[in-house]
Amino acid sequence: MASASETITPAEGTVGAPRERLWYPYLLIAPSMLMLVVVSLVPFLYTIYLSFHAAKFGRVTDFIGFDNYAVLLTDPRFWNSIGVAATFVLIAVPVEFMLGLAGALVLNQNVRGRSILVPLLFMPTMMAPIVVGLLWKIMLAGSWGFFSYNVLERFNLLEGTSVFASPEFALYALIFVDIWQWTPFMMLAFFAGLQALPTGPYRAAAVDGANPLQMFFHITLPMLTPLLAVIGLLRFIDAFKVFDTIYILTGGGPGISTETPSILANKMTFEFWNIGEASALAVLVWLAFFAFCNVFYQVAKKRLNAF
Amino acid sequence: MAEAQSRPEGSKALLWTSVTVVYAAIMLFPIFWMASMMVKPNDAMFARPTQWLFMPTLEHFSYVLEHGFHWYLLTSFLLCTVSTALVVIIGTPAAYAFARFEMRAKDDLFLFILASRMAPPVCLVIPFYLIFAKVGLLDTFLGLTLAYMTFNLSFYIWVLRSFCRDLPVELEEAAALEGWSKPQIFRRVVFPLLRNGIVATAVLCFIFAWNEFLFAFMLGGRAVQTLPVSIPKLITSQGVRWGEMAVVGMTALLPVLAVVFVLQRHIVRGLTLGAVKG
Numbered sequence A: 001m002a003s004a005s006e007t008i009t010p011a012e013g014t015v016g017a018p019r020e021r022l023w024y025p026y027l028l029i030a031p032s033m034l035m036l037v038v039v040s041l042v043p044f045l046y047t048i049y050l051s052f053h054a055a056k057f058g059r060v061t062d063f064i065g066f067d068n069y070a071v072l073l074t075d076p077r078f079w080n081s082i083g084v085a086a087t088f089v090l091i092a093v094p095v096e097f098m099l100g101l102a103g104a105l106v107l108n109q110n111v112r113g114r115s116i117l118v119p120l121l122f123m124p125t126m127m128a129p130i131v132v133g134l135l136w137k138i139m140l141a142g143s144w145g146f147f148s149y150n151v152l153e154r155f156n157l158l159e160g161t162s163v164f165a166s167p168e169f170a171l172y173a174l175i176f177v178d179i180w181q182w183t184p185f186m187m188l189a190f191f192a193g194l195q196a197l198p199t200g201p202y203r204a205a206a207v208d209g210a211n212p213l214q215m216f217f218h219i220t221l222p223m224l225t226p227l228l229a230v231i232g233l234l235r236f237i238d239a240f241k242v243f244d245t246i247y248i249l250t251g252g253g254p255g256i257s258t259e260t261p262s263i264l265a266n267k268m269t270f271e272f273w274n275i276g277e278a279s280a281l282a283v284l285v286w287l288a289f290f291a292f293c294n295v296f297y298q299v300a301k302k303r304l305n306a307f
Numbered sequence B: 001m002a003e004a005q006s007r008p009e010g011s012k013a014l015l016w017t018s019v020t021v022v023y024a025a026i027m028l029f030p031i032f033w034m035a036s037m038m039v040k041p042n043d044a045m046f047a048r049p050t051q052w053l054f055m056p057t058l059e060h061f062s063y064v065l066e067h068g069f070h071w072y073l074l075t076s077f078l079l080c081t082v083s084t085a086l087v088v089i090i091g092t093p094a095a096y097a098f099a100r101f102e103m104r105a106k107d108d109l110f111l112f113i114l115a116s117r118m119a120p121p122v123c124l125v126i127p128f129y130l131i132f133a134k135v136g137l138l139d140t141f142l143g144l145t146l147a148y149m150t151f152n153l154s155f156y157i158w159v160l161r162s163f164c165r166d167l168p169v170e171l172e173e174a175a176a177l178e179g180w181s182k183p184q185i186f187r188r189v190v191f192p193l194l195r196n197g198i199v200a201t202a203v204l205c206f207i208f209a210w211n212e213f214l215f216a217f218m219l220g221g222r223a224v225q226t227l228p229v230s231i232p233k234l235i236t237s238q239g240v241r242w243g244e245m246a247v248v249g250m251t252a253l254l255p256v257l258a259v260v261f262v263l264q265r266h267i268v269r270g271l272t273l274g275a276v277k278g
Helices: A018-051 A067-073 A076-107 A114-126 A129-139 A146-152 A170-195 A200-207 A212-241 A244-249 A261-270 A275-303 B002-006 B008-037 B059-066 B069-100 B106-118 B121-135 B141-166 B169-177 B182-211 B214-219 B242-263 B265-271
Strands: A053-056 A059-063
Touching (some): A018 A053, A018 B106, A018 B141, A053 A067, A053 A275, A067 A275, A076 A114, A114 B008, A129 B008, A129 B182, A146 B008, A170 A212, A170 B265, A200 A212, A212 A261, A244 A261, A261 B121, A275 B106, B008 B242, B059 B242, B069 B106, B069 B141, B069 B182, B069 B242, B121 B141, B121 B214, B141 B214, B169 B182, B182 B265, B242 B265
Antiparallel strands (some): A053 A059
């Protein structure tokens, strides 16, 4: 653990003469900050600028105030996308969380061969999302897909067609894919947290005759809570951004049944070329992310003593 | 359970190990299945019921090579290498500075870096597209390299800083007392100790760039096509080329397979942005 991160630690910065200290750190961060201003701040400000202008087909014309926002906020398609994203995140993340925690507890038992199992378990998370999409496109392909034929059709769930073509189930199939992809991340992050817990309290509890369930609820869970919160939050933020897998699996369809704000913004930009409205959407998403991001930072810093 | 009583530890280990192995086997089955499709002839692929045994074929490989997919592989490799190298060169001093020195508004700067990392790529691709179109960076190698900086440079600084903070500051203080200059201290004391952290973080950056789809798809155009972007191209007007997709998909997966084994513990740290020390 890093030393007291809540208080300012001047001792860490006292290397060298005081006068030198003034400009040296700024010199070190200058190239990076300059780069990030160019590739991150400038695009953000430009998006805000676009969102206040009439911009269609790549041509930016008049300043129109909040019109783009007004159009967006009265667009049922926008609210549909928020609903889709909310459903996606609110089902996928809690399931990943519970499965991940259960998996971490299993892995924390005396499992042999972890040095091989752990990396293998990490595969889904580290794969390119586009390949994850491809993988499930294959497994869930209509009629011949391995999973479609051997599981779904066995239980008479779908006949002959792909689950991704079903307006009712496509979203749940995407959620399923996300769970497959991200449960390992949760599991291995929690496992790392479990491994770092001190053993003292457990020995004391064992002396007092506590059973494993009591130990879990009175020792493990309280000690792990900050970590669970930080990881859950991080995953929550990331789940809102999912684009690649949805793009290759359903492209937002059928209809608009799996259209998240990411997919909608992309369609608005590159299909309808309605850049003003897409920018307004991007700005709103961006602001929401800043808020989440700030919460993540504060929680991680204060509760976990990280950063 | 009689056995469990006689040798509780051993059989418990066996039980939990088998649970984990079975779980891993089920979870990884889709990857295995895709791998088998690389050499599966089309008629076996679409068979109902599922056909497990087949005569392996290399037709998918030859299609992929005939259509120049090895060039996409090369593009991916070059792009990821160059952008990662750039990240390491300009990001390493910044990470060190954030870990060691007092600065004005350090927290705000740091939060700005985090925000760059977290920003949804879909939001960035709109302004990038328009700006790049104006300054002629659309469909260029340089343009994509710059776009990759948003998520990778911020990621790199953020995670490497957590590695920097693990280093004992006493060594640097001692070197300062010896009268070494700051660049000397960085080069001779900090850098050697930080090397593993730098490699681990850089490899993760490489993988993120390797896996990236949206920027490459929208900003790379026809001129700069990476491996992930080439996958949807196999959904042709004459139908989907599944076997070929499997070949390209598995190729895209190989470096990831290598990395998960080599990096192991560092992955958790990287993916949680340093919040969890793996």
